[in-house]
Amino acid sequence: SAAAILAFVTTGNSGILAASRSPMAMSRDDLLPRSLQKISRRYGTPHFSILLTSGFMIAMISLLNIADLVKVASTMKLLLFLLMNVAVLIMRGSKIQNYRPVYRLPLFPWLPLAGIAMYAFLIVIMTNHMGRAPLVTTVVFMLAGTLWYILYVRPRTSRESALVYMVRRAISKEIYRSTLEEELKQIALDRDEVKYDRFDRLVRSCAILDLPESTSATDMFRLVAKELGPRIGIDHEKLMGLFQAREAQSSTVVQPGLAIPHIIVDGVKVFDVLLVRCKEGIRFPGVDQPVRAAFVLIGSADERNYHLRALMAIAHIAQEHDFTQRWLKATDSEHLRDIVLLSRRSRDEPGG
Known part of the structure; x- marks a missing residue:
């Protein structure tokens, strides 16, 4: 029906606009080309980022059938949630002073460990029921992202991971000033919309x-x-x-x-x-x-x-x-x- 088509168009449009924010944010962190952070003066939207996101979505829909696309998307979402729990473990475990989240997860570290186990279990179950193709496709995307980081991101940025910070903190009694802490400080300032007085x-x-x-x-x-x-x-x-x-x-x-x-x-x-x-x-x-x-x-x-x-x-x-x-x-x-x-x-x- 016409109502269903309009609802689909509205939902798809909002999804594209929301998804386009990720390339724009990554561009501001020098993870993607700077052109993706440009904002249209007329519409106030990240037009290059929207075009990239739309093109990527069209390519995926064209190359994969709907069933395979849903399987790959589900696998990647589960993997994303698993890695988010890993990130919480590392960030909290590193004890970086400038890591100041608005919400602190209770029952640490047991809750994120339970989350990691649960999502890993779901990925295994999905692989057994849907075959290995979604998992293989997800791994291909991960390898492509790793290759992009090695060839494009690493030569342009100087960052330190929380995992490296945690290891160095464990083996050295001297706690030095890391680039990660400066980055976290800037994130906190941006999040709280702090303007220096x-x-x-x-x-x-x-x-x-x-x-x-x-x-x-x-x-x-x-x-x-x-x-x-x-x-x-x-x-x-x-x-x-x-x-x-x-x-x-x-x-x-x-x-x-x-x-x-x-x-x-x-x-x-x-x-x-x-x-x-x-x-x-x-x-x-x-x-x-x-x-x-x-x-x-x-x-x-x-x-x-x-x-x-x-x-x-x-x-x-x-x-x-x-x-x-x-x-x-x-x-x-x-x-x-x-x-x-x-x-x-x-x-x-x-x-x-």
């Missing part, structure tokens, strides 16, 4: 102190002053005195384990941030619990309004439920920086 830009270029052993607040202020003095052009002894005077007025420890030392300095348009981590704890006078995270703010009087906004940004970051745990587990200063940059706080306008 002024505070983020300050954090990206700020100094970070990762203190190896317990220290006093006075010694920490001395280290902070030596680090910030050359950055803003003020003598470090003067900065040291300002920090001590500010702490004498009232404690800058705002909650157990967190301090936000902040001072006003002479000058115009002066503002800087410094992050401090001390796993063993910083001893502040009159405070029982040692401080393990400190956000140091320093600014001129004309930046007083932004001073308050920066304090609010830090408060939102520190209120995230797993902030302390991630802060203490961070392996180096760049990981500490990422914790702040990947926070889910509301941002000011990018220019603000």
Whole structure:
């Protein structure tokens, strides 16, 4: 009937449009030619990606009968779901800090292991009932994809798999900064639609102190002053005195384990941030619990309004439920920086 034909056309059209997003996304990751990510100015659609997807679907329908096409598609879907469970095992097992999924699978690792076993069982059952042709066709597609990766992708990209990261992490005590973590950070920023504001830009270029052993607040202020003095052009002894005077007025420890030392300095348009981590704890006078995270703010009087906004940004970051745990587990200063940059706080306008 006409209604059935219209329904089929509508469903097919939506399927093509949805499927065309994959080549476009792969193109943005340099897995396919860049032309596939181009968007039509008139229609706002990835026209080259749609043409490629449509051509591929027409070729498959022409080369395979409907029954064989369904069998191959079913086998590939089951294999895809199996590999997704494998990916979850590897990503969670690698303990990469910047891997921050919105949803965390419960009963790990038993649930993904059960998923792998179930999908493998279904593939075996399908092969026994439908013959080996669908499985062989699927393997051919996989080999073609592997060949494409070797000839096209690998020469153009520099990426590290989560499996390689996990192996290196197991055999080496030194955890290094990998390209995979940078990639995951960018994915998280894109997913959460994070647009860097002024505070983020300050954090990206700020100094970070990762203190190896317990220290006093006075010694920490001395280290902070030596680090910030050359950055803003003020003598470090003067900065040291300002920090001590500010702490004498009232404690800058705002909650157990967190301090936000902040001072006003002479000058115009002066503002800087410094992050401090001390796993063993910083001893502040009159405070029982040692401080393990400190956000140091320093600014001129004309930046007083932004001073308050920066304090609010830090408060939102520190209120995230797993902030302390991630802060203490961070392996180096760049990981500490990422914790702040990947926070889910509301941002000011990018220019603000």
